[in-house]
Amino acid sequence: MSRIRVRKPGAPDRCATRPGTVRPNESGQVGGIEAVAFGMLVLVLGVLIIANAWGVIDAKEAASEAAREAARTFATAPVATGAQADALARQAALDTAQELGWSSRGVTVRRTEGAFVRCSLVTYEVSIRVPVSRLPWIRSNVSAFRATASHSETVDPYRSAVPGPGAAVCTPASP
Secondary structure, three states, X not given: OOOXXXXXOXXXXXXXXXXXXXXXXXXXXXXXXXXXXXXXXXXXXHHHHHHHHHXXXXXXXXXXXXXXXXXXXXXXXXOOOHHHHHHHHHHHHHHHHHHOOOOHHHEEEEEEXXXXXXXXXXXXXXXXXXXXXXXXXXXXXXXEEEEEEXXXXXXXOXXXXXXXXXXXXXXXXXX
């Protein structure tokens, strides 16, 4: 059992400094300097994560615009065959992605639906490869994300040089 000592009123404090001695103070000490280094580390990691996320958002926007251009180009192509219209649409998508800063090497364009016939609903899908920022202390098997977007357009019913009977009346697809 331990004893608790209680100081009597008026008794000298044993922990107090003696008269004439100087108690050491803490002036000149920099508290929290390690927090600056830790804060910089967190800032750098945060910037890398946000930059990577922004790259994915930017690629998704570029894929959306490229798919829209491909579908519109196909639907309004001034050509006589579906193969020519498809080639123009693919080139339009690649040009759009390149204008937005994405190399055509990582861009995939494909027609998922439709034909070069009046009132046909044509859909193009564009996929852009987004490289991942690698950090040495974070292990991951992911080397790239794919941002994918699609867009649909109806081939103009009043166009000339498009296969099919004269000017067609497009009817909406029933559910």
